[in-house]
Amino acid sequence: LDEQHSKQFRKRFLDMHFYEQGQFFLTLNHEQRLQLYQIMAPDEVGDMFDTLEDDQIDMSKILAEMDLKYASDVLNSMYDDNAADFLEHLDKSEVDRYLALMPRADANQLRGLLHYDTQTAGGLMTTDYVVMRQDLNVKEALDLLRKFAHTAETIYYLYVIDDDNDLVGTLSLRELFTHNEKAILSTIMTSNVISVFVDDDQEAVAQVFRDYQFVALPVVDHAHKLMGIVTVDDVIEVIDDEAQDDYSKLAGVDVDESKSTPLKAASSRLPWLITLLFLGMITATLIAHFEDLLSQASILAVFISLITGTAGNAGTQSLAVAVRRLSLTNNKPQHLWGLLLKELVTGLVIGLITGMTIMIVVGIWKHSFVLGAVIGLAMMAAITVANLAGSLIPMLMAKIGFDPAVASGPFISTLSDLTSVLIYFNIASLFMGFFKGM
Amino acid sequence: LDEQHSKQFRKRFLDMHFYEQGQFFLTLNHEQRLQLYQIMAPDEVGDMFDTLEDDQIDMSKILAEMDLKYASDVLNSMYDDNAADFLEHLDKSEVDRYLALMPRADANQLRGLLHYDTQTAGGLMTTDYVVMRQDLNVKEALDLLRKFAHTAETIYYLYVIDDDNDLVGTLSLRELFTHNEKAILSTIMTSNVISVFVDDDQEAVAQVFRDYQFVALPVVDHAHKLMGIVTVDDVIEVIDDEAQDDYSKLAGVDVDESKSTPLKAASSRLPWLITLLFLGMITATLIAHFEDLLSQASILAVFISLITGTAGNAGTQSLAVAVRRLSLTNNKPQHLWGLLLKELVTGLVIGLITGMTIMIVVGIWKHSFVLGAVIGLAMMAAITVANLAGSLIPMLMAKIGFDPAVASGPFISTLSDLTSVLIYFNIASLFMGFFKGM
Structure with missing residues (x-):
């Protein structure tokens, strides 16, 4: 690049907002970046880096392609909370090399910030005040x-x-x-x-x-x-x-996989799925336990997914409400018993209405209101239990110091599959005589 | 209150931050609020109201308990975006009464802000710049x-x-x-x-x-x-x-029900549950269609909830990733076919690994690798379809102008119950001869 072009570039670059400069920088290749370091001063590059996040750019690689003193000046000209965010990802030896070329006071301030956990006020703060x-x-x-x-x-x-x-x-x-x-x-x-x-x-x-x-x-x-x-x-x-974290946890997946390959996406989603698969196996074992009943009344199999599915949906709703409520009190559960009682009543009301709906529908469909009553009763009980579980489990997790959001929707629905099946077949067993041969 | 007390109260009140004043105000009853209006000037009350949200307080009632001129002065002393947020909830006649007592320019500015949709830049902006x-x-x-x-x-x-x-x-x-x-x-x-x-x-x-x-x-x-x-x-x-909106939609519930009664909570959760119940009925009808097969091979019933549950979990994961990806592009779907292909591959990989896991587990448990293979194959296909649905449906909704987040986790899992059952029983039918009497 000749001097004329460099001047033009400088002017156009500096006319951009820092954010736009940063987005432009992300599109450059190695050679183009080296040219940019020739044209722009370290503090100008630092202003631009202040707008970039540590997950957008591999700063170790970027700093390594600069002259050592230039890199140190870039870091020193940044706001020190942003510089510290980048330095977190570097090896200690790299950090020491860059800090060695800074004025001692600045280096010490940066070193101080690196001590704090990134998820705390110390990890967020700047000393440039x-x-x-x-x-x-x-x-x-x-x-x-x-x-x-x-x-x-x-x-x-x-x-x-x-x-x-x-x-x-x-x-x-x-x-x-x-x-x-x-x-x-x-x-x-x-x-x-x-x-x-x-x-x-x-x-x-x-x-x-x-x-x-x-x-x-x-x-x-x-x-x-x-x-x-x-x-x-x-x-x-x-x-x-x-x-984004709460949203991810509710779905049991890290939703920020926009740039990953299908293989990486699959390997990040599989652990939850396989874990829940084994929880689901317990449910399958339970059903197997009732196979005798099923072989005598195959009609019962028709409603398994309806009952487990509906209870799972209700449990997911109750879970989301509980997690949100906890996050408003900084995960310190308050009025535990009052809230559980409230959720019990909510679950009973939902279960009653849903159960009566399905009782009528099944009664008409299968011309048997006894069958309808069994399905309706099982659904009401399954929903009430799933509702309670969706509310109780995150509160218990918060109580023992875990993040309540870890109890995901998929976890609650898989767990409620188990309780729903247990409830369903036990209620159906009581009516065994009636079902035989249906 | 005598003058001495009023003075003390004023001092203590003004020493608080506006936010703390607002929180204090929310705890007062009607009589106490009337006393406060006696002691504090309208602009001091306005500063406090600037920190309150329109969903925390019934401003129509609060303004009505003030002297009309006092109420008008309070509104006029607030930042006009905040005043407009409160006025949105009042009847036109009430608004006119308060605005009539303001300087015409201020009244017109407020009236102007009331024209904008609250969800737009116009609804957020202030003219106090x-x-x-x-x-x-x-x-x-x-x-x-x-x-x-x-x-x-x-x-x-x-x-x-x-x-x-x-x-x-x-x-x-x-x-x-x-x-x-x-x-x-x-x-x-x-x-x-x-x-x-x-x-x-x-x-x-x-x-x-x-x-x-x-x-x-x-x-x-x-x-x-x-x-x-x-x-x-x-x-x-x-x-x-x-x-909060995205989180609510993923769970199919408005999570902000902290202050509502169990009855209100139930009535806000029921519409989704009942809608999905009828979608689930279609699945039940499908299973009923295969009752013959079930009565001959009751072992098949054992794995219904395992297959529908796992596919539902995978579909929920895929849904959350898709909705998040869409929200990053302002709900304008990009690279539709490329993303679907990627999700298809992800689904196949997840399905393959999950399917093989369950094949081995079932094969060992039931001493039958043919049964294991049927369950594994069905699970693989069900997961792949659920994954595609979780990704495709929000993108289609965005394409036709709907909010993709409306496709909730419960919706995707209930829908995938249907597809999973269809896949499962069709695959099982192919092995009919093998299953008879199992």
């Missing part, structure tokens, strides 16, 4: 903000500390704007500070953003020292990821 | 921002228009801070403006926020005139609502 002493006045604060404008992830919120470096207040730039230049920060700041702990789960952090409608939130350690801030863009990602 | 002419300089812009600081929903982004009122650029307060006071807005603004149309669906709006990591986004009409802005707090709600 604005902090000020409480005895400054508004004019001094505004002047300082101007200086921070190039490096901080947000300058719209500033965090006020006392002489012990304890977080004592927050102030928005909007509030600075509406106060006299002489006003002292400690007199105008919000002292009722909402913050999260560095080891709080990311879902709890997202909940605070939802409730308070904040754009940034301070993160403190357990001695209430300010450690960093979380910004809303990272929280949107968390909300998206958690939603 | 900052707009400036492109020939101002940075100092003039900062002075203007100061004035807007009390009323605008955000002052961190300002929107630049030309003499025709066309939106020509955006500027962040951060950018203003990093430029010389004399610089003219048109020379420093971002002219590559990302905006959404007023009738764009809220999901598309949320996608732009996710991609570009914006905190606010301008909304324009089709002549590119600026109509309003959407802020990130409203988008977080959209993302939450859409996620």
Whole structure:
């Protein structure tokens, strides 16, 4: 590329939004990327990388194709939460090589962020925030903000500390704007500070953003020292990821397999299916146990899938409601017995109406209301049990510290196949004399 | 309440965050609320209402218990997107009464917002934004921002228009801070403006926020005139609502029934269950058609629920993957045939492995590898068909303009019960001679 072309490219590249630059970068091949590193400065490349996620790009490979110093400068110019997200995926030796070429303070900050679990407030936070002493006045604060404008992830919120470096207040730039230049920060700041702990789960952090409608939130350690801030863009990602996670678990599959081959897709779906297959085998064994009854009254086989299917559907509904309810209370089950009682009544009502419907339909179809009553009764009981199971199992899992969402729809329907078959054949056995030869 | 108490209450109330005020307000009874209106000014109550959602509170009742002028002032002091959300639920006559007491310009702005579908950019946007002419300089812009600081929903982004009122650029307060006071807005603004149309669906709006990591986004009409802005707090709600919606649809139930009675819960779950019950009846009729075969080989009944259950589980997985993939492309199906082929191969691989597993298990259990082969073959075919259905049906629904998420897990498993039974008994019929008397 000659100089003329390089200049044109630079201009067109910089006219794009960072996100668009990132999407463009993802389409480049190795040679084209090398050319780009020639033309663009490390901080320009860093701005672009700030918009890319760690699952979109193999950053180890990308950084390795750069000059070592250039790579280090790119990482250093990124917001440090984003840089840390990429560094998580690198070998320790690689990380050390890049950090060695950074100013020591920056390297230490990044190294600090790498210690936190990625699913916690610490894993989300940036240390590129604005902090000020409480005895400054508004004019001094505004002047300082101007200086921070190039490096901080947000300058719209500033965090006020006392002489012990304890977080004592927050102030928005909007509030600075509406106060006299002489006003002292400690007199105008919000002292009722909402913050999260560095080891709080990311879902709890997202909940605070939802409730308070904040754009940034301070993160403190357990001695209430300010450690960093979380910004809303990272929280949107968390909300998206958690939603996809819940959705995946309900279906018993990782739904994010858009780029995988059929073989990879199959191997990610098979473990659940095979596990449930063996659970289903228990149901088959149960039915085999009643084979005598079946051979004498083959009509009973006609309604197996209707009863197991309907109970499974009801159980899936009840499960989804329970998991959602738990996620609203951060997986801490509340009013356990009250909720179970409520779900029992709901199940009974649903079972009663569904059971009566099928009783009438079967009664008319097979000209036998005794058969209809047996099927209806079995369906009512099967639905009630499936409803209870769909509600109880996620609550129990939460109680013993598991993620309740792991109890998937397929799991509940396979389990309810078992209970439904048990209920169905036991009820039918009572009417044995009636069914013989039907 | 005497004056002393009122003062104390005011102070404690105003020390709370708006969100906490709102949560407190929700716990008050009618008498307590009347006292609160005595103590707090309309704009203070408005700030609090800005944090409440329209599904948390019956605003028609709340406004009716206020003095008419007070109620009108409360609404007028709220951000107009939030006020409009509440007014949506009121009768036209009520709305007119409150708007009649507002300054005409404010009333018209609110009336304008009420025209937009709540699920679109127009339904999300506020008109409380900052707009400036492109020939101002940075100092003039900062002075203007100061004035807007009390009323605008955000002052961190300002929107630049030309003499025709066309939106020509955006500027962040951060950018203003990093430029010389004399610089003219048109020379420093971002002219590559990302905006959404007023009738764009809220999901598309949320996608732009996710991609570009914006905190606010301008909304324009089709002549590119600026109509309003959407802020990130409203988008977080959209993302939450859409996620809950997808989750609900996958389970065939509205999961947000936390406050409803068992009867209400049952009546919201029953329509799907009864509909699927009739679909399940078709499956039962099919099995009845093979009752002859069943009465001669009751062993076949043992594996009905295993085959239908496993195929249903596979179909649910495939459905969830397809719905998620569609939502990433805004429900516009792409590469239809390629995806179906991929899902066919995935289904075949899953079917083959699951089928072989069950063949071996049944062969050992029942000492008959012919029986095992029949069950295995039926399972393989049933899974492949269920997988294809789980993938094809949401894509077809999207193609004809329906929401693909309506094809729920329960629907796919009930449908695959039907196909599985058909496949199973037809394969078994071929081996009729072998099964007789088993």
